[in-house]
Amino acid sequence: xxxxxxxxxxxxxxxxxxxxxxxxxxxxxxxxxxxxxxxxxxxxxxxxxxxxxxxxxxxxxxxxxxxxxxxxxxxxxxxxxxxxxxxxxxxxxxxxxxxxxxxxxxxxxxxxxxxxxxxxxxxxxxxxxxxxxxxxxxxxxxxxxxxxxxxxxxxxxxxxxxxxxxxxx
Amino acid sequence: xxxxxxxxxxxxxxxxxxxxxxxxxxxxxxxxxxxxxxxxxxxxxxxxxxxxxxxxxxxxxxxxxxxxxxxxxxxxxxxxxxxxxxxxxxxxxxxxxxxxxxxxxxxxxxxxxxxxxxxxxxxxxxxxxxxxxxxxxxxxxxxxxxxxxxxxxxxxxxxxxxxxxxxxxxxxxxxxxxxxxxxxxxxxxxxxxxxxxxxxxxxxxxxxxxxxxxxxxxxxxxxxxxxxxxxxxxxxxxxxxxxxxxxxxxxxxxxxxxxxxxxxxxxxxxxxxxxxxxxxxxxxxxxxxxxxxxxxxxxxxxxxxxxxxxxxxxxxxxxxxxxxxxxxxxxxxxxxxxxxxxxxxxxxxxxxxxxxxxxxxxxxxxxxxxxxxxxxxxxxxxxxxxxxxxxxxxxxxxxx
Amino acid sequence: xxxxxxxxxxxxxxxxxxxxxxxxxxxxxxxxxxxxxxxxxxxxxxxxxxxxxxxxxxxxxxxxxxxxxxxxxxxxxxxxxxxxxxxxxxxxxxxxxxxxxx
Numbered sequence: 001x002x003x004x005x006x007x008x009x010x011x012x013x014x015x016x017x018x019x020x021x022x023x024x025x026x027x028x029x030x031x032x033x034x035x036x037x038x039x040x041x042x043x044x045x046x047x048x049x050x051x052x053x054x055x056x057x058x059x060x061x062x063x064x065x066x067x068x069x070x071x072x073x074x075x076x077x078x079x080x081x082x083x084x085x086x087x088x089x090x091x092x093x094x095x096x097x098x099x100x101x102x103x104x105x106x107x108x109x110x111x112x113x114x115x116x117x118x119x120x121x122x123x124x125x126x127x128x129x130x131x132x133x134x135x136x137x138x139x140x141x142x143x144x145x146x147x148x149x150x151x152x153x154x155x156x157x158x159x160x161x162x163x164x165x166x167x168x169x
Numbered sequence: 170x171x172x173x174x175x176x177x178x179x180x181x182x183x184x185x186x187x188x189x190x191x192x193x194x195x196x197x198x199x200x201x202x203x204x205x206x207x208x209x210x211x212x213x214x215x216x217x218x219x220x221x222x223x224x225x226x227x228x229x230x231x232x233x234x235x236x237x238x239x240x241x242x243x244x245x246x247x248x249x250x251x252x253x254x255x256x257x258x259x260x261x262x263x264x265x266x267x268x269x270x271x272x273x274x275x276x277x278x279x280x281x282x283x284x285x286x287x288x289x290x291x292x293x294x295x296x297x298x299x300x301x302x303x304x305x306x307x308x309x310x311x312x313x314x315x316x317x318x319x320x321x322x323x324x325x326x327x328x329x330x331x332x333x334x335x336x337x338x339x340x341x342x343x344x345x346x347x348x349x350x351x352x353x354x355x356x357x358x359x360x361x362x363x364x365x366x367x368x369x370x371x372x373x374x375x376x377x378x379x380x381x382x383x384x385x386x387x388x389x390x391x392x393x394x395x396x397x398x399x400x401x402x403x404x405x406x407x408x409x410x411x412x413x414x415x416x417x418x419x420x421x422x423x424x425x426x427x428x429x430x431x432x433x434x435x436x437x438x439x440x441x442x443x444x445x446x447x448x449x450x451x452x453x454x455x456x457x458x459x460x461x462x463x464x465x466x467x468x469x470x471x472x473x474x475x476x477x478x479x480x481x482x483x484x485x486x487x488x489x490x491x492x493x494x495x496x497x498x499x500x501x502x503x504x505x506x507x508x509x510x511x512x513x514x515x516x517x518x519x520x521x522x523x524x525x526x527x528x529x530x531x532x533x534x535x536x537x538x539x540x541x542x543x544x545x546x547x548x549x550x551x552x553x554x555x556x557x558x559x560x561x562x563x564x565x566x567x568x569x
Numbered sequence: 570x571x572x573x574x575x576x577x578x579x580x581x582x583x584x585x586x587x588x589x590x591x592x593x594x595x596x597x598x599x600x601x602x603x604x605x606x607x608x609x610x611x612x613x614x615x616x617x618x619x620x621x622x623x624x625x626x627x628x629x630x631x632x633x634x635x636x637x638x639x640x641x642x643x644x645x646x647x648x649x650x651x652x653x654x655x656x657x658x659x660x661x662x663x664x665x666x667x668x669x670x671x
Contacts, residue, residue: 003196008571012579019583019606023590028599029324033271035602036317038583042609045579048571049620054612054633056306061637064313064346066605066644068339071320073598073648075332077655088593089664095592103585110577119570120621127624130302130363133634136627143631150638157642165649167656 008048015041026087028078032070039063050123053130173457175295177206210298211284214431221430222249224470225477232481259419264327267416271325276417276424278318283432286311290438291366292465293448293458305353305363308439309346312394315432316342319413322425326416334412337402337488342394344495348503349390355383355510356443369447374526377444382506382533384444386499391436392476393491395429399483400491437472441465445472502540509536576617584610597651597661601644608640 018037025031039062046055136142172179181202188198223238223246230237238245263269288298289307301307316339323335357363359379360371368376377384393400414425441447445468448454454461486494509532517528583606590603612633619629655661 002570005571008575012575015579016582016586019586022602022606023586023594023599028596029268030271031599031602033321035605038606039609042583042613045576045613046616049576049616051616051620051630051633052301053303053306054616054630056303056310057634057637058612059310060306060313061641062605062609064310064316065343066641068316068320068343069644069648070598070602070605071324072336073652075324076652077598077661087595087599089595092593095589098592099585099589102588103581106581106584107578110574110581117572117574118621119572121624123624128302129624129630132625132627133630136631137634142627146631146635150635153642154638157645161645161649164646164653 004048008045011041011044011048015045028074028087029071032067032074035070036063036067039067050129053133173459176458177296181206207298210287214284214287215427217434218427218431219249219253221434221473222252222427224473225430228474228477229481232478253423256420256423261419261421262416264416266327268325268327271321272416273421275318275322275325276421276428278321279315280424280428282311282315282318283428283435285314286432286435286439289365290435290442290465291369291447293461294366294454296458296462297366300364300366302362302364302367304365304368305357305443308353309350312342312346312349315394322417323413326413328416331413331415334415338396338413341400341402341488341491341495342396344492345390345393345400345499348386348495348499349394351500351503351507352383352387352390353443354507355380358507358511358514365442365447369442369449372446372449374522375444375446378526379529380444380506380510380533381530382537383510384440385537386503386506387443388440388475389499391440392479393495395433395436395476397429397433397476398480399486401485402488402491433476434469434473437474437476438465438469440472440475441468498540498544502536505540506533506536509533573617573621576613576621580610580613580617582610583607583613595662595664597654597663597666598648600663601647601651604647605640605644608636612636 015038018034018041021034022031022038025034039058043055043058043063046052046058137147138144184202184205185195185198188201189195193201226248227237227245238248241247241251263272286308289301289304291297291300319335319338319342323331323333323338326332353363356368356376359376360368362368362371414422417425442465447468448461448465450460450464453464510529513528513532517525587603587606587610590606591600592603594600594603615629615633615636619627619633622629651661654666658666660666
């Protein structure tokens, strides 16, 4: 058991545990805070994968904006400050069964692939992932078109969200 | 390699020698030495924090033409220790109906979001926590955790005024992050990298001379992120009691208060690193790392003094004026400045140094003047709506 | 050395937990929380395949960044819709927003 494997196991259990608490806890604000813990665990997983830029962007975008948006939405859509009633709908056991079946299906599908136990190749020396990512995002024969389309999507979402939630007096 | 030239490596090697001599595996010894380094840095920061409480009280008293604490110890230097002892022996109250776990974690998260910023501050060319090549983005990430801690504090207090204060503070912090992120991109363009050490290395000419408007906007957004006056609508004593830390007493309040002061000092440090050369002072940092530490601490104190000066001089801004100022003035100005800087940098990069500096400086000045003219015409229109357009008064010519 | 399978199983487990959340929760905001978990699982998968494949080919990381943008856009519009529905119907329980059911 190398140190890297132990660290990965700790982070993985923390992430999965927080994720489980997100979907089972009765108090919605606690669910949003457990989501923050899960997102932080995913950021650590990104750092373990040497994707440092993704880890920091995960914290800035998900925890700094999306999680706060969730907390605001939870606070604005409750009738009072108490805990609400039961949070699972009537057919929750069917949902659990489907989730277990999906996981089992993915697991068995992965077993049939022989590239599964490959280990990570070493990163070539002098490789600057951030600079390469920047080049890939704006280079015409790489990914500049999805990049620009994503920015148009964000503008559309911005205008749409403001228009939908606008309080017309 | 003497101790004076590279203290961290000499100390780490010596400790490593001792620990492996005792039979500890090398990986475990490295982890232990890492933890020890973190512990030493945090201890020094917390002692500095105590000193900052004294500095704050003396400076505010001088701005207000009085003396400040001078009874407890020479020049009142022991006053912060008296304050801390008072906070420690206070009763630890948790309001009824408050969410206990969230209520207790919030001050810890707030302090944590300040301390993790010091991981990327380079105190000397060889003394820094980790040379992250995305340091500028890391500043925003740490600010995001601070924002979260404020919402947790405001909501878990079970107090409507605390909640309103927390909402306002978070709205201001999230809004002002956008111009701050854009201003962090300006040193990135000028230095070609987001890492703090790389930005300092490229500052043969201070980035303040290359882009004064960026330094100014960074200062404004940093003060808004800190929640200090003139942007402290969230904890204005006359409006909202104490905002999100209304229900906190004792050492938990001490964590919020000391965390805010250390945060202000940290942003003074970042202003120095990004725009004023960091630990560089005409080659002094090559002589010894300790001189470099002295230089950067001095510059950080100057930045902190400017932040205090602004706090104790200006009046508080109303929350809707604050948000309008951000979204209608600062954000368009920040994006325009980013585009102009990138353009001028691309056009003038190969030319002589004087032309480059003059071109960048002039472009900043022109942009600032244009923005002020637009703001002035807008405010003239607004005033015209309420007061009526001023007529030019002419005395009638007396007929001869 | 951590084999690739561990990352893929982590992502699959997180995806299944998110799926359970989407299918079993009453509150509309809680359903959106489950969707966020599923998107994060997809991002872990993309980053793992980038690292364990050809590191020089940045498609994995670029795709993950596009997923960040899409997730942010979807959460913004989704929560705006939920708040708008709350203003009209005064409820966010998904089962009670059933005016169009026959």
